[in-house]
Amino acid sequence: MIPTERLKAYESLEQMLEDPEIDVIDICLPPHLHVQTACQALAAGKHVFCEKPLALSTQQCDQILNAAQRYDRQVLVAQVLPYMGEFQYAFQQVQKGALGRPLRAHFKRIISPPDWIPEFYDPEKVGGPLIDLHVHDAHYARLIFGMPRRVMCSATFQSGLVKFCHTLMEFDQPGIFVAASCGVTDQSARPFCHGFELHCEQAVLQYELSVQPGGVKIMPLSVLRPDGTAEYPQLPGSDDVSGFCAEIDDVVRSLESGIMEPRLSVQNARDAIHICQCLQKSAETGQWVDCR
Numbered sequence: 169m170i171p172t173e174r175l176k177a178y179e180s181l182e183q184m185l186e187d188p189e190i191d192v193i194d195i196c197l198p199p200h201l202h203v204q205t206a207c208q209a210l211a212a213g214k215h216v217f218c219e220k221p222l223a224l225s226t227q228q229c230d231q232i233l234n235a236a237q238r239y240d241r242q243v244l245v246a247q248v249l250p251y252m253g254e255f256q257y258a259f260q261q262v263q264k265g266a267l268g269r270p271l272r273a274h275f276k277r278i279i280s281p282p283d284w285i286p287e288f289y290d291p292e293k294v295g296g297p298l299i300d301l302h303v304h305d306a307h308y309a310r311l312i313f314g315m316p317r318r319v320m321c322s323a324t325f326q327s328g329l330v331k332f333c334h335t336l337m338e339f340d341q342p343g344i345f346v347a348a349s350c351g352v353t354d355q356s357a358r359p360f361c362h363g364f365e366l367h368c369e370q371a372v373l374q375y376e377l378s379v380q381p382g383g384v385k386i387m388p389l390s391v392l393r394p395d396g397t398a399e400y401p402q403l404p405g406s407d408d409v410s411g412f413c414a415e416i417d418d419v420v421r422s423l424e425s426g427i428m429e430p431r432l433s434v435q436n437a438r439d440a441i442h443i444c445q446c447l448q449k450s451a452e453t454g455q456w457v458d459c460r
Contacts, residue, residue, distance in 0.1 A: 181205065185212035192217050192419065194246075199300075200293045203228045206243065207235040216243045217419050221303050222437040224295045226445055229438040236434070244419050244428070245437035247307045251411035253403040254375040254389040255308065258366055259431070260404070261373075262312055267391075268369025270312050275305035275348040275364045276376065278332075280356045289327040296329035298444040302350040305364075306447075307440035309346045311430060312366070313339055315439055316346070318458050323351070323451035330451050337443070338456075357381050370394070 178184040184193070185208065193209040195202055195218040203223050206216045216236070222245050223229045236243045250259045261267050279301065287293040294300055309316070316337035323333035332351030339345065363376030375389040391399040404410075418429040430436060446457040 181208065185209060185214060191215060192423065195219060198293065199224055199295060203231050206232045210235040210239045210241045210243070213239065213241065215241050215423055217246060217416075217432075218243065219246045220248075220307075220437065221295065221299050221441055222434065223441060224291065224293075224299060226438065226442040229434075229441050233434060233438060242423060242428070243434040244422060244432040245434055246415060247304065247431065247437055247440070248411055248415055249304045249308055250311060250431040251415045253411070254373075255364070256404050256411065256414075257389060257401055258364070258373050259308075259311060262366075262368070267371045267373070270366060270368050271344060272367040273309065273312065273346045273364060275308070275346070275350075275362075277301050277305055277348070277350045277362045278353055278358065278360070279351075280359045281352055281354065289329050289331075291329060296326075297332070297351040298330050298448055299441065302333075302335070302348065302447070303440050303444055304362075305348050305350065306443040307436060308364075309337060309348075310436050310439050310443065313337075313344060313346060315339075316443065316459050318456045319443060319446050319450055320456050321447040321450040322454075325451070326352075330448055333447065333451060335447050363387070 176187070184190065192215040195205050195216060197205055199221055202218055206218055209216050223232060232243055249255050262270055282288045285294060288300070289296050317340050318338050320336045321330065321333050323330040325331055330351065332353065333349070335348045335350065337346040357380065359379045361376065361378040364373070366373040370393070372392040373389065374387070374392065376387040378385045388400055389403065391401060393399070415432070418432055422429045422432055443459060446459050450457040
């Protein structure tokens with residue numbers, strides 16, 4: 169249980185921003201309200217911790233970045249996926265160099281029709297599957313591999329936005345590429361699945377989770393070695409809560425130390441939105457799109 173004795177309630181954002189005891193505003197509002205709220209908080213001298221997606225377009229993200237620079241405040245973004253069990257393990261192993269250089273990857277993130285979000289395909293409110301779903305894997309790929317040079321997307325559409333897609337990212341280094349499958353399937357019996365296969369010089373990491381009518385099916389994270397052996401590591405933050413707690417702990421450490429945790433970086437979150445916008449453009453044109 170969370171103790172509530174010291175919690176304060178406010179009647180408005182303006183009232184909250186006037187409280188001198190508040191250092192950071194955590195924005196958990198719908199995506200179309202992120203820009204206005206973040207800029208208002210920054211102007212009031214508060215740091216901002218914003219839930220993903222940072223905004224609905226690259227231009228909106230840049231509004232937030234410019235406000236942070238203008239008011240000398242920090243913006244951190246809650247792209248929580250790199251704090252979750254299997255994804256956190258892979259990220260930490262790559263950061264330590266324990267697997268050698270990352271070479272290739274494939275990501276999967278698929279849901280059934282999100283009927284509980286009536287405005288899901290509204291580009292001015294939610295942004296559709298790329299901005300709401302694929303932004304997770306675009307951000308994760310950005311963390312592991314850097315910014316892609318160009319992207320390609322083949323897709324089906326709904327209301328002008330990508331509905332389901334297969335994507336490909338190419339990078340400056342020859343032979344480094346990332347593929348993904350993402351979007352909405354019409355089969356309600358497949359409400360959610362995600363997973364990845366990450367190829368590094370010294371191992372392949374493989375993981376998948378699928379929610380089905382009979383329950384959750386999981387292929388546990390495997391670390392597959394060149395000598396034919398496999399490892400099944402104990403995972404950090406593998407429950408439903410610890411990843412979120414670790415993320416908030418890193419917000420505090422980043423602000424206190426002045427050293428930004430890469431998983432919370434506003435620039436990486438902005439780049440993920442830009443990648444998704446480039447993928448939308450590629451799907452519309454059938455052409456490779458430069459991300460730089």
